[in-house]
Amino acid sequence: xxxxxxxxxxxxxxxxxxxxxxxxxxxxxxxxxxxxxxxxxxxxxxxxxxxxxxxxxxxxxxxxxxxxxxxxxxxxxxxxxxxxxxxxxxxxxxxxxxxxxxxxxxxxxxxxxxxxxxxxxxxxxxxxxxxxxxxxxxxxxxxxxxxxxxxxxxxxxxxxxxxxxxxxxxxxxxxxxxxxxxxxxxxxxxxxxxxxxxxxxxxxxxxxxxxxxxxxxxxxxxxxxxxxxxxx
Numbered sequence: 001x002x003x004x005x006x007x008x009x010x011x012x013x014x015x016x017x018x019x020x021x022x023x024x025x026x027x028x029x030x031x032x033x034x035x036x037x038x039x040x041x042x043x044x045x046x047x048x049x050x051x052x053x054x055x056x057x058x059x060x061x062x063x064x065x066x067x068x069x070x071x072x073x074x075x076x077x078x079x080x081x082x083x084x085x086x087x088x089x090x091x092x093x094x095x096x097x098x099x100x101x102x103x104x105x106x107x108x109x110x111x112x113x114x115x116x117x118x119x120x121x122x123x124x125x126x127x128x129x130x131x132x133x134x135x136x137x138x139x140x141x142x143x144x145x146x147x148x149x150x151x152x153x154x155x156x157x158x159x160x161x162x163x164x165x166x167x168x169x170x171x172x173x174x175x176x177x178x179x180x181x182x183x184x185x186x187x188x189x190x191x192x193x194x195x196x197x198x199x200x201x202x203x204x205x206x207x208x209x210x211x212x213x214x215x216x217x218x219x220x221x222x223x224x225x226x227x228x229x230x231x232x
Contacts, residue, residue, distance in 0.1 A: 013104035016080070018055055023177040024170070025186065026221035032062035035150045036070075037189050038218050038228045042148050043085075045069040050142060052135075054120035057085030064094045071202045073099045074109060105138045113144040113226045120152045136210030143231040149212060152219060153225040157199045163223070167191075170222045182197065200225060 004059050022028050046069040051059050054074035063070055076082040089095040101108055117139050126132045139149060156163035171184055179187070185232070198206075204215045204227070210227035219226030 005196070021058075021121075022180050024174050025224060026173060027219075029058075031120065031152060031219065031226070033066065034219060034226070035059070035118055035120065035152070036066050036123060037062050038150055039118070040067070041228075042146070042230070043116045047071070048073065048112070050114040050139070051181075052117060052119045052139060054085055054100075055081050055121075057088040059118060059120060060098055061088055061094075062086060064089070064092065064097055069131050071097055071099075073101060073108075073114070074161065075101045075103070075105050077104050092106065105135065105142075108139055108142065108219050114142055114147060115144060115193040116148050116150075118150045119204055120150070122153070123151065123203075124154045124195050124197055128198050128202070132198070133208055133209055136206055136212070140211035140231055145231055147231045148228055149217075149231065150226065150228050151207070152224065153203065154195065154197055154223045155200050155203055155225050156197050156223050158197055163197075163219060166223050197223070203227065 009030075024067065025031070027034075043049075045067065048069075051063070051072055051074045054076040055058055055078075057074070060072055061073060062072055072084075074085060076085065079102060082100060086095065086100055089098050119135075119139060123132055123135065126135055143149065156166060171179075171188070174187065175184060200217075203225070207215050207227065207229050210217050211232050213232045215227045215229040217225060217227050
């Protein structure tokens, strides 16, 4: 994940990520198993899977354990997060099944197309000024036709009553899971300055513009949603 306003993915945020992500994303650990289960609807037991924004390796560990025939390519621009992912997979004895790529997806050559791809909790850090669409197109360009793609992201139309109400419920959920008043204030500031939510309708529109079809939502919790679509 590239640094965004309010987020230092190579600094303090990287070290706190394992705790924070479970405090703020409902069903986070279940998502690590939901996404490969959804991919398996159309992908077989042997596949090459592209994991964009691999973070600290939670996805990699879940996919590698659950699908021993999958070969994973992990793309992550944060050195700190990628180091944690490497160490995690080494501890599990599964590093030989992972190709680690530090940098942005656009730098990954378009060679043999992948059988599936995932993008979890990344797109909301990209503004909707062409950046979101570029990232989705970069993913589509590296997939074979018909390949499934899972996207999980926060979404909503800031400034509207439904979104504001859901935001308050989200912050309350985080407080229930141990977030302090000081941390809540920080998270609100980070969301305001470094998260670029768009309505769900815009998410599916972006998927279509990027070269995906048949989007279907498989996950919804407060401000978070998950979709699966296929490469057109």
